[in-house]
Amino acid sequence: ATLDMRALQRQLGDRAEVPIEPPKQTRLLDACMEVPGVCMAAVPGAGGYDAIFCVTLSPEASRAVEDVWSAWDEMSVGPLLANQASGGVRILDIAAYPEIATRL
Numbered sequence: 001a002t003l004d005m006r007a008l009q010r011q012l013g014d015r016a017e018v019p020i021e022p023p024k025q026t027r028l029l030d031a032c033m034e035v036p037g038v039c040m041a042a043v044p045g046a047g048g049y050d051a052i053f054c055v056t057l058s059p060e061a062s063r064a065v066e067d068v069w070s071a072w073d074e075m076s077v078g079p080l081l082a083n084q085a086s087g088g089v090r091i092l093d094i095a096a097y098p099e100i101a102t103r104l
Helices: 002-016 023-033 059-071
Strands: 038-042 053-056
Touching (some): 023 038, 053 059
C-alpha cells in the first residue's frame, strides 16, 4: 500500500510540477524499503527535500536503516530518531472509550 501511495504522490507531483517525492528521495526510500524489517518508508506531508520517514519493526531494522543513511552519498541525510515508547502496538477495547465510540 505504501508503494502504491508513493507512486501516486510522484504522479501527482509530476503533473503539478512540484517535487513531492524527488528522484533523489525515491532512490533513498527504495533502498530503505529493501531493508528487512522496514514496513514503510515515505515522504511526509507536502514533500520536498526536507524529510522522509521509515517505520521499522525491530531495533535491528532501525540500525540497518541508519547504516543505509550514513552511507548514502547522493545527498546529505541526517537522522532524527524516534521510538515508540509503549513497547509495541496495543489493541484497545473501544467500549472503554464511549466518547470516541459514539463518534465512530
